[in-house]
Amino acid sequence: MRIRQIELVGFKSFREPTKVTLLPGLNAIVGPNGCGKSNIADAIRWVLGEQSVKHLRAKEMEDVIFGGNETSAALGMAEVTLSFEQADEASLGVEGPEDGLAAQIARLSEFTVTRRIYRSGESQYLINQSPARLRDITDLFLGSGVGPKAYAMIEQGRVSQIVQAKPEELRLFIEEAA
Amino acid sequence: MRIRQIELVGFKSFREPTKVTLLPGLNAIVGPNGCGKSNIADAIRWVLGEQSVKHLRAKEMEDVIFGGNETSAALGMAEVTLSFEQADEASLGVEGPEDGLAAQIARLSEFTVTRRIYRSGESQYLINQSPARLRDITDLFLGSGVGPKAYAMIEQGRVSQIVQAKPEELRLFIEEAA
Amino acid sequence: TRARFKETFEKADVKFRELFVELFHGGRATLKLTNPNNLLESGVEIEAQPPGKRVGSLGVLSGGERALTAVSLIMALFSLRTTPFCLLDEVDAPLDDANVARFNAMLRRISERTQFIIITHKQRTMETADALYGVTMAEAGVSQMVSVRIGGAREEALAATA
Amino acid sequence: TRARFKETFEKADVKFRELFVELFHGGRATLKLTNPNNLLESGVEIEAQPPGKRVGSLGVLSGGERALTAVSLIMALFSLRTTPFCLLDEVDAPLDDANVARFNAMLRRISERTQFIIITHKQRTMETADALYGVTMAEAGVSQMVSVRIGGAREEALAATA
Numbered sequence: 001m002r003i004r005q006i007e008l009v010g011f012k013s014f015r016e017p018t019k020v021t022l023l024p025g026l027n028a029i030v031g032p033n034g035c036g037k038s039n040i041a042d043a044i045r046w047v048l049g050e051q052s053v054k055h056l057r058a059k060e061m062e063d064v065i066f067g068g069n070e071t072s073a074a075l076g077m078a079e080v081t082l083s084f085e086q087a088d089e090a091s092l093g094v095e096g097p098e099d100g101l102a103a104q105i106a107r108l109s110e111f112t113v114t115r116r117i118y119r120s121g122e123s124q125y126l127i128n129q130s131p132a133r134l135r136d137i138t139d140l141f142l143g144s145g146v147g148p149k150a151y152a153m154i155e156q157g158r159v160s161q162i163v164q165a166k167p168e169e170l171r172l173f174i175e176e177a178a
Numbered sequence: 179m180r181i182r183q184i185e186l187v188g189f190k191s192f193r194e195p196t197k198v199t200l201l202p203g204l205n206a207i208v209g210p211n212g213c214g215k216s217n218i219a220d221a222i223r224w225v226l227g228e229q230s231v232k233h234l235r236a237k238e239m240e241d242v243i244f245g246g247n248e249t250s251a252a253l254g255m256a257e258v259t260l261s262f263e264q265a266d267e268a269s270l271g272v273e274g275p276e277d278g279l280a281a282q283i284a285r286l287s288e289f290t291v292t293r294r295i296y297r298s299g300e301s302q303y304l305i306n307q308s309p310a311r312l313r314d315i316t317d318l319f320l321g322s323g324v325g326p327k328a329y330a331m332i333e334q335g336r337v338s339q340i341v342q343a344k345p346e347e348l349r350l351f352i353e354e355a356a
Numbered sequence: 357t358r359a360r361f362k363e364t365f366e367k368a369d370v371k372f373r374e375l376f377v378e379l380f381h382g383g384r385a386t387l388k389l390t391n392p393n394n395l396l397e398s399g400v401e402i403e404a405q406p407p408g409k410r411v412g413s414l415g416v417l418s419g420g421e422r423a424l425t426a427v428s429l430i431m432a433l434f435s436l437r438t439t440p441f442c443l444l445d446e447v448d449a450p451l452d453d454a455n456v457a458r459f460n461a462m463l464r465r466i467s468e469r470t471q472f473i474i475i476t477h478k479q480r481t482m483e484t485a486d487a488l489y490g491v492t493m494a495e496a497g498v499s500q501m502v503s504v505r506i507g508g509a510r511e512e513a514l515a516a517t518a
Numbered sequence: 519t520r521a522r523f524k525e526t527f528e529k530a531d532v533k534f535r536e537l538f539v540e541l542f543h544g545g546r547a548t549l550k551l552t553n554p555n556n557l558l559e560s561g562v563e564i565e566a567q568p569p570g571k572r573v574g575s576l577g578v579l580s581g582g583e584r585a586l587t588a589v590s591l592i593m594a595l596f597s598l599r600t601t602p603f604c605l606l607d608e609v610d611a612p613l614d615d616a617n618v619a620r621f622n623a624m625l626r627r628i629s630e631r632t633q634f635i636i637i638t639h640k641q642r643t644m645e646t647a648d649a650l651y652g653v654t655m656a657e658a659g660v661s662q663m664v665s666v667r668i669g670g671a672r673e674e675a676l677a678a679t680a
């Protein structure tokens with residue numbers, strides 16, 4: 001499984017709808033300081049269920065919506081969609097009931113996950129464009145290493161702190177990989 | 179005022195007595211990962227009175243003594259000496275009584291500050307090679323920006339956290355510069 | 357789940373030792389259980405010893421050594437199961453040129469099986485990527501993607517995003 | 519001491535605004551008192567707005583923007599009184615090439631009055647230094663100084679310390 005495409009609409013500094021089509025292998029995101037690279041990383045963690053505003057460098061969850069600049073006004077909504085592609089050999093080993101949503105999705109060769117938030121604070125999750133709950137998304141990725149707390153997504157400036165995590169935290173990493 | 183020379187004896191990875199003679203202006207310390215650059219920075223902060231083992235990346239203060247490597251044994255003492263040179267116009271504006279030790283030193287064109295620690299945990303401070311107290315050293319540099327908590331010494335990895343210091347901490351910076 | 361945790365822990369330890377030695381060109385590292393008698397609750401600790409140095413607490417490691425140790429652990433956990441992708445935001449910032457090269461060689465190898473999305477300012481890391489995605493703020497405060505070509509043209513394209 | 523704090527605060531604010539604009543080539547920044555009616559206890563806050571962007575809490579700044587904002591503040595405090603020296607350990611690590619150059623230009627200017635000891639892996643920063651001091655571990659685990667020459671010879675001397 002891998003990410004085929006990231007689509008950002010009004011997320012942080014991405015005022016205009018933006019699509020980033022990724023390759024398998026090694027994708028490098030580059031650009032000057034402050035241009036929006038870590039905002040893309042935040043978008044990926046957000047759509048996969050990140051609940052901590054602190055880890056999104058925000059004060060409230062609505063701060064992820066484009067807040068305007070010197071020439072344009074703030075937007076009223078932010079939305080991020082990740083499109084995943086699954087080849088046979090690497091499909092998600094989904095936890096949970098055989099006939100649950102997560103298991104059905106895991107058998108598809110492609111699926112999308114979407115998260116949307118409005119200025120009102122109302123937030124929606126979608127799997128393949130149909131409404132879902134946060135729980136459905138976390139079930140989908142449970143134990144795969146890419147949930148918000150997992151070892152496979154390292155925020156800027158935190159790499160050297162990993163080795164100083166408390167023993168209980170390191171245990172969580174091992175459990176996630178079990 | 180400026181640092182003319184740093185002398186390390188048995189401090190962290192500096193097993194052999196090492197002298198580093200510095201220039202006015204911009205001195206850059208370079209070398210591969212793990213070679214001992216930040217240990218030099220730790221040595222400077224230590225001799226100026228750093229009391230926090232956490233900020234010295236140690237568990238106990240004796241951990242700053244050379245702890246041995248695959249071929250040599252641990253040493254029993256660590257010592258660091260800073261030699262300062264004062265040109266007339268920039269001598270320290272020392273706080274404290276006119277006839278105090280700090281004021282006398284401030285009028286000299288050169289002086290040295292030394293800190294020593296033994297495996298036993300016993301620690302000594304010296305100004306111009308004669309015994310002094312920690313308080314004498316902190317008085318000497320009070321308000322100059324180079325005490326352990328001051329704004330003029332930035333540890334590795336902490337630059338981006340300065341702007342997120344709490345308002346009371348930022349106030350301390352301003353008071354230090356007053 | 358006790359047996360499962362123990363089995364995963366042991367596999368992670370074996371892999372961690374191997375990848376640590378690969379990145380540091382020697383030395384040794386291991387994962388330890390803080391309380392081996394209670395597998396259900398025991399914490400996990402890292403012990404790392406760069407080549408020729410004494411064993412110390414992790415606090416003694418330098419900034420670059422910590423980053424490399426963390427990368428060895430992350431990649432070790434990676435190899436235990438198929439992970440969909442890995443997202444690394446400037447993990448190469450504390451590394452010197454020699455270690456950036458070692459890190460990149462490991463990335464190249466592991467990215468044959470797993471997708472990586474890596475944010476970097478290091479030229480060398482850009483050169484080993486399969487694809488580069490430039491981000492720019494042609495209009496202040498508004499991000500947009502810009503195509504970046506590898507090779508000579510990269511200098512000019514990157515300058516355009518600077 | 520109330521008057522003294524207020525006077526220092528105001529001077530620091532003026533200098534901080536100036537240096538922020540110098541490093542960011544625009545934008546605006548300021549220091550604010552959390553409780554202006556109680557000068558003896560009030561905290562201090564930073565407000566920073568890179569060019570063209572909206573004013574936000576500091577948390578919204580990127581890694582590089584935070585580092586540059588911090589450097590502007592440190593250098594502002596510096597200028598308020600003669601400080602014996604300044605010790606910076608890899609503060610340029612989060613900066614892109616363009617910002618490293620701006621940072622170096624500021625360092626050059628301020629180092630005419632104040633001594634800097636700066637630890638860096640950035641080539642550009644090494645090139646602007648008045649003197650380079652190489653540290654190496656010819657014997658594993660034991661640090662020693664090695665002389666490093668500026669210019670072409672630097673490549674070879676640095677390689678010797680890698």
Ligand SMILES: Nc1ncnc2c1ncn2[C@@H]1O[C@H](COP(=O)(O)OP(=O)(O)OP(=O)(O)O)[C@@H](O)[C@H]1O
Pocket residue numbers: 011012013014031032033034035036037038039040063064065066067068156497568571572574578579580581582583612
């Ligand atoms: N909701 C929002 N609306 C508009 N702009 C935003 C929003 N949230 C963050 N930003 C802007 O995004 C910028 C930071 O982007 P980001 O952290 O992605 O930079 P970066 O490319 O990672 O830079 P660096 O190389 O310094 O780490 C900030 O300058 C901030 O103003």
Ligand SMILES: Nc1ncnc2c1ncn2[C@@H]1O[C@H](COP(=O)(O)OP(=O)(O)OP(=O)(O)O)[C@@H](O)[C@H]1O
Pocket residue numbers: 189190191192209210211212213214215216217218241242243244245246334406409410412416417418419420421450659
């Ligand atoms: N008391 C001690 N005795 C011997 N060696 C020590 C002692 N304390 C620290 N060290 C060694 O010093 C090394 C770290 O040095 P330091 O942090 O100065 O590296 P650095 O040059 O700053 O590297 P980086 O570029 O990665 O930041 C560690 O590998 C550690 O083993």
Ligand SMILES: [Mg+2]
Pocket residue numbers: 037038039156580581582
């Ligand atoms: Mg970033």
Ligand SMILES: [Mg+2]
Pocket residue numbers: 215216217334418419420
């Ligand atoms: Mg260091």
